[in-house]
Amino acid sequence: MEFTTTYVSQNYPIIVSHHAIQKLTQYTANYQHVFVFVDEHVSTHWSSKIQEVIAYHVDETFVLPAGEQIKTFQHFQSYLEQLLSFQPSRNTCLIAIGGGAVGDFVGFLAATLLRGVDFIQVPTTILAHDSSIGGKVGINARQGKNLIGAFHRPTAVLYDLDFLTSLPPSEVLSGYGEVYKHALLNDNSFVNALETTYKDTASLLKLTNMEQYLMKGIQTKLNIVVNDEKEQGQRQWLNLGHTFGHAVEYETKIPHGHAVMIGILYQMIVSNQMLGVSHTVRRYYDYFQTLGYPLHLIDTLSFEPLLQLMKQDKKNNQSGIRMVLLKNIGDPTVKTVPIEILQQAFNHLKALRKESTTNDNID
């Protein structure tokens, strides 16, 4: 499946299919310099598939350590200096083959090398169906995730579904977190379709119909970001589950989508308190538990450090922590949540967890 973004200008194609990577050369043919960055796991698993398309017309291939560890100032400096040693001109394209971290990092290299060169996203994970779209790129600071970065649109996104077949279970779960979030932002029928298709871990790991849900997720995201690229308004909705989720991720180092699912539970509780709605949080808890998300980590969390991390969030304003809440499925809103509500919701989350372990007597 292939479609194009609908910005006013500077649109880019998004191709979602098996073998999408084979189209890479048609997008790189006219560059003076082409540099490829591949996640180390992808490089190992898919070396012949990748070699096939990058064998010619590439100045250099860099294999990057997997995951968030690449997104540091030190790597930023080191890879920019390595790129500059090739004396590139602005007629240069960087290619990011990997998950969200590789895309974020290489995108930020592209945003800042010579004040900006082109880059192509080749996402290889479910999670990256989210991060590869919309042009957010960046690195982490010791104060939190993605605090340094830019908005820099890719020239193309080639989403080759072959790569998904080699994902480890925890990575499938992580990616599904963002798919599920997109469903919550969309409508009930999307949520129901997901829960019906993926009743348990086994059915999720089979990736049945995943292509269609990824497309739907991408479309949900695009509808939002083309109207609000710089996150002045509705793009903030995409942070559903992320305010608390990012804090949990930074604190516990669990995969992004796992933390987002815990964040979704939390922000459902806050929604009930702030908006007077009545999401049955228990139902979501049980579903996430069934799929195997690490909800036992809730026992280990403390409020104060998470609050400090939430205060770093880019969306805050003077009066408190800004958070995306759900009036109903498909109907998000952004509210400033007072500290006491945050504390109460945290206690509620702990209680939910406790109640669950008491009922089940297992974990």
Add this chain to the structure above:
Amino acid sequence: MEFTTTYVSQNYPIIVSHHAIQKLTQYTANYQHVFVFVDEHVSTHWSSKIQEVIAYHVDETFVLPAGEQIKTFQHFQSYLEQLLSFQPSRNTCLIAIGGGAVGDFVGFLAATLLRGVDFIQVPTTILAHDSSIGGKVGINARQGKNLIGAFHRPTAVLYDLDFLTSLPPSEVLSGYGEVYKHALLNDNSFVNALETTYKDTASLLKLTNMEQYLMKGIQTKLNIVVNDEKEQGQRQWLNLGHTFGHAVEYETKIPHGHAVMIGILYQMIVSNQMLGVSHTVRRYYDYFQTLGYPLHLIDTLSFEPLLQLMKQDKKNNQSGIRMVLLKNIGDPTVKTVPIEILQQAFNHLKALRKESTTNDNID
């Protein structure tokens, strides 16, 4: 004098006057966080003037080491981390009070902090009439100047002419290099007016009528950058004298505008060779010599290291060194110059220098 840029959107005001800095608070009133960065020399010379306007409503004031030494990866990381320790939101404004280096550096902090916050330029040098306009920001790499950066427009430029009165002579000369370059890009009457007003070093240091020439320089630059912000075409003209000039600057560490003047001489020679025109380079040489530019450094230059530095230039394409040449005063063009012409022009520049010292028997 006050006017506004004429981009399609996101325009910003440019205020050129004595006491312009007093308008600062009217531009910062609505931000949640305001951080001020001041060049150490400006901070010493103008402390009460600055205190007066930043005394309230400022989270923190950072005094930066003067000059290009601030534009490193290390400082980039260090100041971003210092800013993040204040837990800023995107509703933040950075203010750069200083010369071009401070503006470039603080602008790049603003471009990348939380994926972009606002910043205000308060240029304090003649040179910065150029760099504060147009949104080019960045830092240096060990391979060359400004190789890492972004295009990030300021929210306002407040050019307070009071600051110019404390500039040391070498800084006045440096700034005049860019004023003179803007005149060469504009027309004969601008060049003649400058040469008539500033016949020698003494008259230049008096800054007579400088306000009007700065305005004319800013207008020349703006006419170009509003049509070509990302330097795809005519913005390259602004690099007149800079391809060779940047290399000289990096090699000899002389002030930017001094190197640009040597670059202008060089690119006049190349223009004669490439375009079959007949600029009387000797006349420019003599004028620059009269004003006190360090032309004796030409004796110390070697071609090969300068060529290597020119190869790093962002404007190059596959076939050689791209360089701005002058068909006539006010009529620039960009050409790819073969290495042998570059070498010949370099020899010509050396000969010009030698001839000059032989004639004068002084330096």
